[in-house]
Amino acid sequence: MPRTRMMRLLAGVCAGVLIAVAALAQFGGPRGPFHERPNIPYDGRFTFVRLKYTTAPGGYWYGGWPAWGHGYPLAEQNLMRIMNEVSFLNPYVDEINALTLDDPELFRYPIAYIIEVDWWAMTDSEAAALRAYIEKGGFVIVDDFKPRRFRGGFGDGFGSGWDVFEADMKRALPSARFVDLDASHPIFHSFFEIDRLDIIPQAYIAGRPIFRGLFEDN
Numbered sequence: 001m002p003r004t005r006m007m008r009l010l011a012g013v014c015a016g017v018l019i020a021v022a023a024l025a026q027f028g029g030p031r032g033p034f035h036e037r038p039n040i041p042y043d044g045r046f047t048f049v050r051l052k053y054t055t056a057p058g059g060y061w062y063g064g065w066p067a068w069g070h071g072y073p074l075a076e077q078n079l080m081r082i083m084n085e086v087s088f089l090n091p092y093v094d095e096i097n098a099l100t101l102d103d104p105e106l107f108r109y110p111i112a113y114i115i116e117v118d119w120w121a122m123t124d125s126e127a128a129a130l131r132a133y134i135e136k137g138g139f140v141i142v143d144d145f146k147p148r149r150f151r152g153g154f155g156d157g158f159g160s161g162w163d164v165f166e167a168d169m170k171r172a173l174p175s176a177r178f179v180d181l182d183a184s185h186p187i188f189h190s191f192f193e194i195d196r197l198d199i200i201p202q203a204y205i206a207g208r209p210i211f212r213g214l215f216e217d218n
Contacts, residue, residue: 034065037073039097042108046091048076049106050098051114051140053126056158059119067119070144072098076113101129107136115143118164122171130172169214181211 040047052068059067073096080093099106102125106112112133114120134140142165158164166178181187181197188194198208 033063034069036069036098037096039099039105040092040095042105046089047109048080048091048096049109049112050076050096051106051112052098052100053114053117053120054123056119056121058159059116059121067116068114069098070115072096101126101133106133107138110137111139111141113141113143117142117144117168118159118161120164120168121158122168127168127172134173173214176214176216178212178214181213185213187213 050068050072052066055066055068061067061070076096077094080091080096083089083091084093097109099109099112106129120126130140169176169178183195183197188197197211
């Protein structure tokens, strides 16, 4: 191999290694066994809260990671960095709290995030706590739904998508029901003017995204 070509190859390999090292430093390195970070005490400053829940059998993944911990804590840290740049929120960026629904501390925080809820084996105490949190004005961000039998799926039980979450919400709020929304709803015109809903890209599958709302007294 000519010397010049070899030097280019070595330079390319070195650059690749440096990029990989930088990426590991930025994103916290490769995934290992699940480790939950200690929470910080409430002091009035915005703190991102991830909800922990009773995880169903089959909902523990690589390294013993529970379904509720998908992306923890990198996802919320990245989101808080963005919020710190584009708003005056001044949140904690690296400090992320993870709380159970029936932890009284949850009521100190107006926004909570929950993910992979089709692996949530909701208990009676969790259902009651979720109802109390929402009725007191708490805002819950629910993330990551896949259609039933996505990539083979898990049948009709846990891990089967929207149906599990809808059934859980009926336990928490028996009289409420989900309503499909279109672009005419006021929520899509409260801050930005959003006239079409088919502009939202789908992460896993093609097709039309579905927007649903759960309203008080509906």
